[in-house]
Amino acid sequence: MCNLPIKVVCRANAEYMSPSGKVPFIHVGNQVVSELGPIVQFVKAKGHSLSDGLDEVQKAEMKAYMELVNNMLLTAELYLQWCDEATVGEITHARYGSPYPWPLNRILAYQKQWEVKRKMKAIGWGKKTLDQVLEDVDQCCQALSQRLGTQPYFFNKQPTELDALVFGHLYTILTTQLTNDELSEKVKNYSNLLAFCRRIEQHYFEDRAKGSSSIRLS
Amino acid sequence: MFSLLDPPVGAMSWPLCLLLPSLQTYARFTGAPLKVHKISNPWRSPSGTLPALRTSHGEVISVPHKIITHLRKEKFNADYDLSARQGADTLAFVSLLEEKLLPVLIHTFWIDAKNYVEVTRKWYAEAMPFPLNFFLPGRMQRQHMERLQLLCGEHRPEHEEELEKELYQDARECLTLLSQRLGSQKFFFGDAPASLDAFVFSYLALLLQVKLPSGKLQAHLRGLHNLCAYCTHILSLYFPWDGAEVPPPRQTPVSPETEEEPYRRRTQVLSVLAGLAAMVGYALLSGIVSVQRATPARTPGTGALGMAEGDEEE
Numbered sequence: 001m002c003n004l005p006i007k008v009v010c011r012a013n014a015e016y017m018s019p020s021g022k023v024p025f026i027h028v029g030n031q032v033v034s035e036l037g038p039i040v041q042f043v044k045a046k047g048h049s050l051s052d053g054l055d056e057v058q059k060a061e062m063k064a065y066m067e068l069v070n071n072m073l074l075t076a077e078l079y080l081q082w083c084d085e086a087t088v089g090e091i092t093h094a095r096y097g098s099p100y101p102w103p104l105n106r107i108l109a110y111q112k113q114w115e116v117k118r119k120m121k122a123i124g125w126g127k128k129t130l131d132q133v134l135e136d137v138d139q140c141c142q143a144l145s146q147r148l149g150t151q152p153y154f155f156n157k158q159p160t161e162l163d164a165l166v167f168g169h170l171y172t173i174l175t176t177q178l179t180n181d182e183l184s185e186k187v188k189n190y191s192n193l194l195a196f197c198r199r200i201e202q203h204y205f206e207d208r209a210k211g212s213s214s215i216r217l218s
Numbered sequence: 219m220f221s222l223l224d225p226p227v228g229a230m231s232w233p234l235c236l237l238l239p240s241l242q243t244y245a246r247f248t249g250a251p252l253k254v255h256k257i258s259n260p261w262r263s264p265s266g267t268l269p270a271l272r273t274s275h276g277e278v279i280s281v282p283h284k285i286i287t288h289l290r291k292e293k294f295n296a297d298y299d300l301s302a303r304q305g306a307d308t309l310a311f312v313s314l315l316e317e318k319l320l321p322v323l324i325h326t327f328w329i330d331a332k333n334y335v336e337v338t339r340k341w342y343a344e345a346m347p348f349p350l351n352f353f354l355p356g357r358m359q360r361q362h363m364e365r366l367q368l369l370c371g372e373h374r375p376e377h378e379e380e381l382e383k384e385l386y387q388d389a390r391e392c393l394t395l396l397s398q399r400l401g402s403q404k405f406f407f408g409d410a411p412a413s414l415d416a417f418v419f420s421y422l423a424l425l426l427q428v429k430l431p432s433g434k435l436q437a438h439l440r441g442l443h444n445l446c447a448y449c450t451h452i453l454s455l456y457f458p459w460d461g462a463e464v465p466p467p468r469q470t471p472v473s474p475e476t477e478e479e480p481y482r483r484r485t486q487v488l489s490v491l492a493g494l495a496a497m498v499g500y501a502l503l504s505g506i507v508s509v510q511r512a513t514p515a516r517t518p519g520t521g522a523l524g525m526a527e528g529d530e531e532e
Contacts, residue, residue: 060398068310068313072313123368143305143310146303146305147310
């Protein structure tokens, strides 16, 4: 959205390379910056920002909605990947352990699962059932849908960090194959969110892909 | 009629459950008839944890957001007049508070050494009955520390100061954002309070009312005048007897005594019994007092007695 040239690289040890232990992170020159917040600040310091046109109240709302997405959608995604036994058995363990040989793939996968479950317990999601998690996702999507309304983007006609974040999560939910499709069904209930994703995909990814082949989204 | 069981109220108890003041405030906003019972032993609550709500049907609910849902079902809904967009904003701002402000509040009250030793632990030790006051505060501190570590991710010890600075910076930014959102309005959504106001008020009032030895965040909050005025306004409207400036210590001499009354007799009796048991046990083990079995009337027995007597004579 900022028109900056990037190259997406997948690495198995990305979590260990990151300074804070969290992905994604960017590597620019000799600097490494991880997580969305610091990356946005870093890019802003270099002179590119999407939210300069917002007033103070709008900036406050944007930050609040970004936290909502992190709180609900991100946690729900983690829950579904690591705490739902069906998904864990069929997809997550295989995917997480794929770069490593046996028995490392099993050990690392179980270790990660244990870590995620501990975190879930700490924030109070440990005792939630899948239905409750899906209900929370529904509530979050409803809030986002109401905020978006009929506008093309969340704030005026220009996209901001919030649009990027929401697109990232919703697109992933809609396009990732899981054992059950309930999560993506919840998102599909909101037609304006679907239109929003489609619009961004067309505008920023398909058009770019014709020009340069750096990002490829299947 | 609802009964809400909660630990001793007043500025003392709020850290016990950071959601509790928001529950009480929400109830006050909606006019729900709520009676607050102060108990300091979590095991005396009907569900085993605090806070707990006992409804008029005798049901017990102890998960905070379920308590609010229940109140709403009983037609005590502070968000009734909000538009859909405002409801969405509420959700977003509550998430913001929980992500940015809550960890710092936990850190301020439980992890910051000065605050913990001088304020938090003292409150709990005074409010809880013997012998809970010895180990329960320490256990709660360990739980909070673990929770904070999990929330903020893995970090190496040398980066701890940096992490702390970052946390506080995030919290200051969060407060500034709230101030900007509130502007010069009386409440977040116009003239009537909503559930978001209950949440925000509970966090802010905690920070403002408590005298902390090292209150970095407090200083920042005091600089945001519209938030301070907002808190004082809600306090004067809905909590008139607590007041903004009335010092809580005036009430403390009264309440701990009445709390301790039922326990004092019990602890006295228990300690006397424990002392007696210890003395008797020691005496038996060291042989000062020995228990002799009554011997049956037989020759070897009397022989033994005779020998004993013989020894004595010698």
